[in-house]
Amino acid sequence: MVRPESTQVASAQWLQQDNAWVLGIGGEWRGYRGALPDVPAALRQGEVRFDTAALRSWDAALASTLWQRLNALARPPVQLDLSGLPAGLREIVSLALSDAPTTDVPQPRVGRIAALGASTQAWWSEGRRSLTFMGEVLLSVGRLLRGKSGMRWGDLAWQIEQTGPRSLPIVALVSFLVGLIVAYMGAAQLQRFGAQNYIADLVTVGVVREVAALLVGIVLAGRVGAAFAAQIGSMRANEEVDALATMGVNPIDFLVLPRVLALLFVGPLLTAFAALVGMAVGWLVAVGIYGVTSLEYVYASAQSLTLPHVLVGLLKGTVYAVLVALSGCLQGMSAGRSAQAVGDATTAAVVQAIVWIVVAASVLTVVFQRLEW
Structure with missing residues (x-):
């Protein structure tokens, strides 16, 4: 795997390995307000992993930037593997992605009979209560x-x-x-x-x-x-x-x-x-x-x-x-x-x-x- 150079300068790049995409993040990100590279246009499905072995420091700005980049990928057919992130950064990003809105996902239509059954069940539950x-x-x-x-x-x-x-x-x-x-x-x-x-x-x-x-x-x-x-x-x-x-x-x-x-x-x-x-x-x-x-x-x-x-x-x-x-x-x-x-x-x-x-x-x-x- 090719990793970003372990330098003091914040760096990040997308790399493709086998059937997965890897976002390598390295350097000093504390106080850095630069943006991560855009998601590759070819990334439409598969697994996304992270390589942060060269990451020396980070703050909330990096977590916010990661959330902005990964928000669109946090749903099938793309699979996010956050295990490569540092523990604190992984918790913040995972929590933010779990609250991400999914309004663009089409909801299945409920038939009239199913809706009537659900209403009857709710009425019966209320009566029993x-x-x-x-x-x-x-x-x-x-x-x-x-x-x-x-x-x-x-x-x-x-x-x-x-x-x-x-x-x-x-x-x-x-x-x-x-x-x-x-x-x-x-x-x-x-x-x-x-x-x-x-x-x-x-x-x-x-x-x-x-x-x-x-x-x-x-x-x-x-x-x-x-x-x-x-x-x-x-x-x-x-x-x-x-x-x-x-x-x-x-x-x-x-x-x-x-x-x-x-x-x-x-x-x-x-x-x-x-x-x-x-x-x-x-x-x-x-x-x-x-x-x-x-x-x-x-x-x-x-x-x-x-x-x-x-x-x-x-x-x-x-x-x-x-x-x-x-x-x-x-x-x-x-x-x-x-x-x-x-x-x-x-x-x-x-x-x-x-x-x-x-x-x-x-x-x-x-x-x-x-x-x-």
């Missing part, structure tokens, strides 16, 4: 009932304070506005038949049974579910969840269970509060705009506000709140270990919570109607 997580939460509740849970009651109280009282302003605002819309639009239709006295029935049954619970669920999804996903996702990114497991603390007991129980307690209370706000708005519309007396409104509301309507509304609000907690904690526990992954988990938590709420609302409405509740 959700069911597994819910099973772990139920096991955690069982440990709590047996007195063997790692949950701290102080964490539960703190979560109740964060999700309950701090959610009252936004719940009141949304309930007021939506209740105003329901009462005004419903009263406008009833007025056409001279049935303004039924405004109380419409608002009371609609708000208490359906609207209040749905509003609370959506508000909690945007405010609390996103916060749960961001908090737990950040802990995963910082490896705090792994640290808890290493110390023998169950992350489900320590992180998930307090949040689920907090919304289990807070859900029906917020639903009752939202229903009261909606009924008060209905009173304002009926009395202030359509001339219904306060006594008539209160009496009609009391007559229409039966126990089944109240129980159905509170049950729905509780179910929606628990679904929000489960979706937020699920996405947080499944988040990746980067800032972008935490943001993706937060978005997915809100979307998943709303989808679950809509599905649960449809199922519960059909079930209760069949039961004539």
Whole structure:
């Protein structure tokens, strides 16, 4: 093999030996900012090796230059053999080449059947992950009932304070506005038949049974579910969840269970509060705009506000709140270990919570109607 002269001057040249191309590098390359020779035009395939026996010194400039020259060769049918480079230079070049973009490599086209199969498999995996997580939460509740849970009651109280009282302003605002819309639009239709006295029935049954619970669920999804996903996702990114497991603390007991129980307690209370706000708005519309007396409104509301309507509304609000907690904690526990992954988990938590709420609302409405509740 012909090697570059072992001199103090930086030198490099391409040599062909048998079926391989050899880049010989010699001399002092520390502080030298010259370029390596261009890749020979005949080098289209085969093996590329390096001879650095005459190389006396080098720095990052040589590594950068090598990467620029070899980037186009770091894919078949050319095979790079970096074993001839010094250890430090070999590690830098190998790392740089491993991150080289390969956008020019044509990607195989995926057929429609294969794409459908991949989507179905992803959907099935997501469903199994959700069911597994819910099973772990139920096991955690069982440990709590047996007195063997790692949950701290102080964490539960703190979560109740964060999700309950701090959610009252936004719940009141949304309930007021939506209740105003329901009462005004419903009263406008009833007025056409001279049935303004039924405004109380419409608002009371609609708000208490359906609207209040749905509003609370959506508000909690945007405010609390996103916060749960961001908090737990950040802990995963910082490896705090792994640290808890290493110390023998169950992350489900320590992180998930307090949040689920907090919304289990807070859900029906917020639903009752939202229903009261909606009924008060209905009173304002009926009395202030359509001339219904306060006594008539209160009496009609009391007559229409039966126990089944109240129980159905509170049950729905509780179910929606628990679904929000489960979706937020699920996405947080499944988040990746980067800032972008935490943001993706937060978005997915809100979307998943709303989808679950809509599905649960449809199922519960059909079930209760069949039961004539």
